[in-house]
Amino acid sequence: MILIASNPVGEDAMGGRALTICTDVPAAELRRLARREEDRAAAACMQAIAGALEGLSRAEAARLAGMERQAPRDAVVRYNAEGLAGLHDRPRPGRPARLDGAQKAALKQVVLDGPDVEATGLSAWTLAELCREIEQRWSVSYHPSRMGKLMHQLDLSWQKARPSHPKADAAAREAFAKGGCRPLSTRRERSTATSA
Template sequence: MLAIAGALEGMSRAEAARLAGIERQALRDAVIRYNAEGLDGLRDRPKPGRTPTLTEAEQALLLDAVFRGPDRAEDGGTDWTLPMLCRWIERRFDKRLHPASLSRVLRRLDLSRQKTRSLHPMADEKAKAAFAKRGSATR
C-alpha cells in the first residue's frame, strides 16, 4: 500500500518500489490488482500447493478404518501401526505413502499419536479376567 500511495502521489515507479522495499515488477502487479479489486486485491492469496495424496473420500475411509481397528486375519495385528496403515492404504487405494507422510496426514485429521497396550493375538480373555479378580494366588 505504501508503494501504491507513493506512485499515486507522483513518485516514479522505481522510487516508490525502492521506498517500499519491493521490485518494480511487484509494484506493477500490485497496481494492477489494486485497480481491479481495490484494497482487497493487495491481500495475500493462498499459494497453490501439491494436491493431497488422499482425496476427501479416502481420508474419510481411512479415519473410519483407524477407529474400527485392524482385522487380525487380513491386516496381521491387533493395533494399527503406521507401516500397517501404509500397507492397508496401498491395498485399498493403490497409493503408496511413507509412514512419516501418513503421520502428517493423520495429524491433519486431528488424530494424535497414541500407543495402546499390546495384546497378544492368542491371549485368553477369560484367564485374564480371572487373574484380575483374584490375582496370582489361589485361595
C-alpha cells in the same frame, strides 16, 4: 488517475514509463484496509499503493511498505486490472491429492476404529501398516513418512499406550490418580520418632 514514477519527468531511473494508478479507493481507505488485511503481502501492496497515491516515489513507497523497488509497480498493474482482489496471491497449481475427501474421512475412521486383531494380527496401526491398508483399499501408495503427515492433516496424533504390570494393584493406582497417596515422611519426623 495518479502517476507512479521516481522523478517528475515521467520516467524512472531504469528508463521505465510512469504508471497511472486507479483512484477509486482513496489512500486513507487503502491504509485502513491494509491494517485489517490478514494477508501480509496484500497489506504491503496496499500500503505501497497508498504511499504512491499520496505522492511518494516508487522507491520511497516500496521502502516504507517493506518491499523491493519493483514490487509496487507490479502491484499497481494488478490493482489497476483487478482492483483489491488482484493484490492477493493466486492459487498455485500443484499435484492433486491422492485421496479425496471421502477416502480421507474413511481412513480417519479406520484409524480410530483400530485394526481387526483376528484378521490382521495387529493390535495397533503403524504407519507402514496403514500404507499397506490404503494400498489394498484404494490402490494408492504412500511412503510411511508421508503417511505421518497425512495423519497430522487428519488431526490424528501418535499415541502409545502405557504399559501396565500384570500384578499391579488397581486400587492403589486409582488412589494415586486421585491424589490419595501417603506423603513421604521427613527426616525430622523420623529423627523424633527414633529419639523418643
